[in-house]
Each structure stands twice: as C-alpha cells, then as structure tokens.
Amino acid sequence: MPAAPRLLLAAAALTAGLAAGWAASGRVAVVAGLAIVIAATNGYAKAHSP
Amino acid sequence: MVLAYALPAAVAWAVLGLLLNVLPLSLAALSLIVVYGACYGLTESAGRARPAPPGSRWQVPQTMVAGVSRRRRVLVWGAILGPGFATRNPYAGFGLLPLAVAAVGSIPAGIALAAVIGVAHGTGRALALLRDAREAMAGDHLRMILKSLYWRTFDGFALLVVSGAAAVACLYRF
Numbered sequence: 001m002p003a004a005p006r007l008l009l010a011a012a013a014l015t016a017g018l019a020a021g022w023a024a025s026g027r028v029a030v031v032a033g034l035a036i037v038i039a040a041t042n043g044y045a046k047a048h049s050p
Numbered sequence: 051m052v053l054a055y056a057l058p059a060a061v062a063w064a065v066l067g068l069l070l071n072v073l074p075l076s077l078a079a080l081s082l083i084v085v086y087g088a089c090y091g092l093t094e095s096a097g098r099a100r101p102a103p104p105g106s107r108w109q110v111p112q113t114m115v116a117g118v119s120r121r122r123r124v125l126v127w128g129a130i131l132g133p134g135f136a137t138r139n140p141y142a143g144f145g146l147l148p149l150a151v152a153a154v155g156s157i158p159a160g161i162a163l164a165a166v167i168g169v170a171h172g173t174g175r176a177l178a179l180l181r182d183a184r185e186a187m188a189g190d191h192l193r194m195i196l197k198s199l200y201w202r203t204f205d206g207f208a209l210l211v212v213s214g215a216a217a218v219a220c221l222y223r224f
Contacts, residue, residue, distance in 0.1 A: 001203070003096070010095040013207040014088075017214020026222025028076075028153055030215045031083065032163050035150035038143040038208050039167040043134065043174025045141060045201035047182060048194055 052176040054128030059172030060165045062133035067151050067164025076155030080220050083149045087213025090142035094206025097199070103142035106135070132172035140198065141205040146212060147171075153216070 017034075024030045070079075090103060118126070130136050134144060147167055154160040 001097075006095055006097065006203075009207060010092060010210055013091070013095070013210035014214045017211035017216075018218055019214075020211070021215035021218025024215075026219045028080070028155070028219055031080070031150055031153055031212060031219060034208065034212045034215060035147055035163070036166055036170050038205070038212070039147055040170035040174040041201070041204065041208070042139070042141055042143045042147075043171035043176075044178040045198070045205065046131075046134070046139060046175060047178030048197040048201060 051124055051128070051180060052173055054124050055132035055172035055176035056169045057132075057172070058129040059132035059134070059168035061168070062135065063151075063164040063168030063171075064161050066148060067154075067161040068157060070148060070152040070164075071154060071157045071160030074155065075152045077220070077223055079149045079152035080216050080223070083146060083153060083216035084213050084220060086142075086146055086149065087209040087216065090145070091206050091209030091213055094142055094202050095210065096206070097203065103139065104145050105139045107138050128172070128176070131175055133168060134171050134175070141202060143205040143209055146209060150212075153219075 020030050089101075093101065151160055151164045151167065154163055
C-alpha cells in the first residue's frame, strides 16, 4: 500500500479511537473491548508469522 | 484442540490480571497505552520494521514435542502458545494487552478481562492452526510473509484506535 493512503488510514484510526473514547465518556471499557479484539486477532495472526 | 489452547491461556492471563491490579497502576497504564499505541501504531501502519516490538525470542525446543504422543504434543503447544507470553511475537499489539489489563484498576474486573483476553488469544491461535493446517503443509513461505505484513498493518491501525480511546480516558481522569 502506498504511503499516502496509509497515513490517511492511520489518521482515521486515531480519530475513530478518540471518537469512541469520547462517546463512551472516557470509560476504560472501550480500551478493554478493543484489547479483546487485539488479543483475538493477535492469536490468529501469529499463526501466519514466518 | 481449542480448549487445550484457550484454557491454559485463561488461567495464565487471570493470574497476570490479579498481579497487575494489586497496585494502583490504572492511570500510569492508560498513559503508557497512549504512548505505546501511538508509537507502535505509526510504526506498524507505516510498514516500518523498527523499532521492533518488545518480546521474547524464545521458541519451543524440539525436545519438548519430538517423540511424544499427539495428545501430549497438543497439550504442550497449547500451554505454551495459548497464553502467548513465552514465544516470539512480531506484532506490537500483544505488548499492549498487559497494559490494558492494568488500566482496569479493579482486581475482579482485571482478572475477568485478563481471562477473556487469554481465551481470545488462545482460541484465535488454535482456530488459525486448525484452518491453515493444509496451507502450512503446502509450505507457501512467501504467502505467509505477505499475510504477516497484512496483519502487521492491521495491528498498527488497531493500536492507533486504542491509543485514541486511551487518550480520552486519560483526559477524563485528569
């Protein structure tokens, strides 16, 4: 993927996180929920690492 | 097989959840998530190799799985790979998980979150192995590298999302 779309997506990801945190009034539950998603994808993705 | 990976992972992570929430580390952990997520999120989403994510380079010795029954081999793999602490992990997202557990700031909730994280990681790992067993046997190394790069980019974006959410959580606490 070229650099410009990557940068755009990175900015969008950060903004999405800020928006989610704001919508949840800064509750840690959002971080906890995202951590569960990262754990599941990390376990799955690790099987694809050479 | 899924149970062999998920159960040890749940137990190991629950113990970590207890340890990380005994001390009041919540705000420090949240602040670290903001920095860690932004730093590694940008690195991974930009496709840069450095800085390498923190973690172990240890791999399961052949002697532990060679010449043993299939059942025992699955149990050994599950106990070591399910929790994910001991072996090499190329994705920085894994390093964020203990910080997220510490950020909870309550022992029961910390243990519960840690156990769910353990189950999620162990189950993900087992399902990937079950699904891709045939592909791995085909030995398509290049395809594996490409998939790894894809997951690394995904991991970077996920880290940035968490970093943003943690930044707002920090602001609410200050």
